[in-house]
């Protein structure tokens with residue numbers, strides 16, 4: 001077996017920075033530390049020992065064994081996965097939080113970072129799930145595999161609740177275990193030859209799943225972008241809506257509104273432009289409406305409010321941020337029957353094939369919970385949960401505004417996008433963590449367009465939001 005080689009890279013580590021980003025489960029405790037050097041990190045990240053392992057081409061095989069005796073299979077690593085620059089953003093934030101807690105064991109760390117929900121699921125929803133769970137212990141109530149596309153009551157309930165009068169019916173709805181899972185299933189549907197566009201900054205799942213499926217070139221460190229992806233810059237200068245006149249045609253356009261991370265939502269007029277653009281180019285929009293219930297103004301809640309969208313759009317959505325289902329897992333994807341490939345074949349038929357091949361349907365307990373979400377009581381309870389987070393958002397917006405920062409988002413989304421002009425996002429993230437013990441998310445983790453921003457999530461208990469605000473005021477007074 002070839003001898004492992006090592007190289008040492010000397011870089012500067014900010015004192016607060018986490019010393020390892022290598023996934024701890026991949027790194028045996030007795031093994032020498034092995035580190036990623038990802039785009040997620042600030043440029044100066046420290047004195048790291050980087051294992052190049054058995055790699056012939058230099059510093060690349062970051063998790064290669066260092067002992068000659070360790071067994072390796074003959075299976076090559078998927079070259080597309082090797083293109084990824086780092087661990088997925090949010091696990092990375094989690095690792096940094098853990099390292100900070102180890103450094104300051106007595107600190108009360110507040111997490112306004114990864115955007116996970118914190119408030120209890122309303123009782124009307126959990127009791128429906130409990131009833132379903134108990135019924136599974138009875139002969140009459142037991143059920144095994146369900147329909148891959150979703151429960152026969154849930155599909156029409158989603159269609160009538162969220163798409164009433166828009167020409168979307170139950171056959172167009174595919175129930176799933178969450179929007180993120182469906183984003184990857186859609187990438188499988190489109191395949192490696194599809195070209196994609198994303199908002200910059202954007203939720204990282206679109207880009208990373210595109211890289212994994214092979215739609216992109218390598219990462220270009222000079223511009224911090226993957227080759228082959230059309231990055232549609234969304235900044236305060238363009239009202240966080242891309243300049244479509246300067247956007248190249250792609251097969252697929254990922255578009256999230258209200259947007260994670262910027263918190264901005266596209267207006268009816270802007271979405272009309274987007275649909276027109278897709279129709280002129282023969283592209284498919286994958287519209288992520290995971291935060292639609294947070295909209296307070298007259299921005300569309302679904303892309304299907306826009307005339308002509310059914311022929312060019314797919315929508316992914318989820319109960320995660322409405323009902324606290326981040327752990328329960330229940331989402332859906334809408335693929336209208338009108339959406340056709342260039343040869344006239346319905347996209348939904350192929351998606352059905354993907355779902356039947358790679359998925360055995362959402363959990364029956366989660367689906368019972370989803371049905372309860374859509375009852376009159378459930379809808380009311382969900383809007384109270386959303387209302388609670390929106391109050392949190394307002395507290396965060398007021399805090400940063402009172403400190404003289406320019407803040408964006410917040411109105412139609414549970415995210416506040418705080419501008420730190422000219423500063424490195426990871427530096428700001430590290431400084432906030434060090435000085436306040438509050439975890440945020442560095443904007444550059446969402447794409448180069450996020451540099452100079454930090455995303456503050458409004459998902460948190462009220463006392464934590466108030467305490468975080470107090471600490472921010474202390475830090476920036």
Ligand SMILES: Cc1ncc(COP(=O)(O)O)c(C=O)c1O
Pocket residue numbers: 115177178179180181203256260288290317318319320325326330331
């Ligand atoms: C824009 C966006 N889409 C999808 C998801 C994931 O949703 P789910 O929990 O349904 O997988 C998230 C989660 O943060 C998100 O921000």
